Amino acid sequence: MTRRAVAAWVWVHRWSSLVCTVFALLLCLTGLPLIFKDELGPDLKLADTTAAPGTASVDAMVARALAARPGEVVPYLFYDRDHPILKVPTAASMTADPATFHYQVFDTRTGQQIEIPQPNEGFLYVMTRLHLDLFAGVSGTLFLGSMGLLLVIAIVSGVVLYGPFTRRLDFGVVRTGSRRRSWLDLHNLLGIATLAWFGVVGFTGVINTLAAPIELAWQANQLVEMAAQAKPAAGEGRRAAIDDVLRAVRAEVPGMNVMTVAFPGTPFATPSHVAIFLTGNTPITSRILKPALADAATGEIVSVRDMPWYATALFMSQPLHFGDYGGLPLKIIWALLDVVTIVVLISGLYLWGAKRSRREALSETEGRAA
Structure with missing residues (x-):
């Protein structure tokens, strides 16, 4: 790689990292207790x-x-x-x-x-909102998504630069004699050691921020199509018992579990239909929703279909992001890798600050000499 190319990649890595590091650090800190949300819950x-x-x-x-x-x-x-x-x-x-x-x-x-306790209050609720949207709704979620994209760019550029900067060093060597050099070697070592995990968590985090647009796309397309498959029965003010609706959907889609029911008038149903969202029983299918619509007046199931591919990609990315699909041992591994990532982010900030201080001190010395 030419010197000019290395300089360009250094610029990309430096500025993509500086812009997103504070927010990435916030996400790592708030994500740590969320890994154990089931254990810390009531x-x-x-x-x-x-x-x-x-x-x-x-x-x-x-x-x-x-x-x-x-x-x-x-x-x-x-x-x-x-x-x-x-x-x-x-x-x-x-x-x-x-x-x-x-x-x-x-x-x-x-x-x-x-x-x-109410799930929309308390410590875990505050951590969740900070992690998802900074208490700013969809705009906060999309902003964090842009920071996650910059984080992915910083990871890619760091991988590109790892070879040129460490080609004369044995893998895992942390040099002594200079605090900045030791931190640089530690930053590079921990960064490359957690590369796969950091990349997966960062990328799936970006996908998760698209949840709101994906929900809107589903409502505007798939939900409308499902409702159009059957004309609702004439029944002014009449509502079928929800127990009957649940029995009907379980008979229509056997072997699946009901996870969410949306009543008529909500954003995830229609004025004339009850929406039921089901999942499978295997580790993979338990993360994928299958929607069904029932006539609100009769309880009859009028439409069942799979979620579109973009929604399935969202559902599959969520367990990879939090590591909650392998029990407590995997959660502990996720937490340890999270802590290592926090060290990588803090060391990156330290290296930037130390280099800037060194440059300012050198400029001051040269000014005095002049």
Whole structure:
């Protein structure tokens, strides 16, 4: 590689790193507790029972949630992936901001209500919002996505420069005698050692920031097409029991688990349909949603289809980003690599600051000599 090419790559690496490092450091720090969000979450204190999940009446749970919050509505139902519980949020309207939801949690085997802290408050909620959107909504998410893209550029340019800068050194050598040189060698070593993980997490993080545009694209295209497959039944104000809807969708798509139910009037359903989102039972299919639409008046399933490829790419990137698909051992590995990445980012800032201070001191010395 020519000297001019090396200089160009140095410029790209320096400035892409400087612009995104503070935000990348924030993402690493907030992402660390999120790796263990299940372990740090509230103790559900589920009652011991031999009843099968899903045997209690969902309509009864919804009625209890509405009775406890007069004047509010239930826009969604959320099933837990790992526990037999159902989260029933209530809100002022069907299109209310999810941040304003009040959640009530029920055991799906017994229908018993479980008292837990609200999931949209507390330490983990603050860490999640900082990690996802800096409390700035879609604009904050897209901004963090742009920082993630710069991070990917910094990783690629760092790989290109690793060879020219370390060709005369044995791999893993950290030279002594100069603090800046030791930090430089440590920065290069840790950076190349965590290259694959850092690249995967950075790239999947960028994909995750596209969740909002992907949801809008699905609503504008796939949801409209699914609703157009069947004309809703004439039934002014009539609503099928949600228990009947769930039985119908489980019969229509056997072997899959219901994860989310969106009621008519929400952004993920239509005014005349209930939307049900299901997942499979394998480690891979459990991350991919399959949407179904049911006629809100009759409970009949009118459409079932797979998510488009761009939504599937989003779902597959999420477990790779947080490392939550391999149990606690993989989470510990993810956390250790996160800590190493924090050291890489801090050492990069130190090297830039040390070089700048050295340059200023040299200019001052030359000025005095002149």
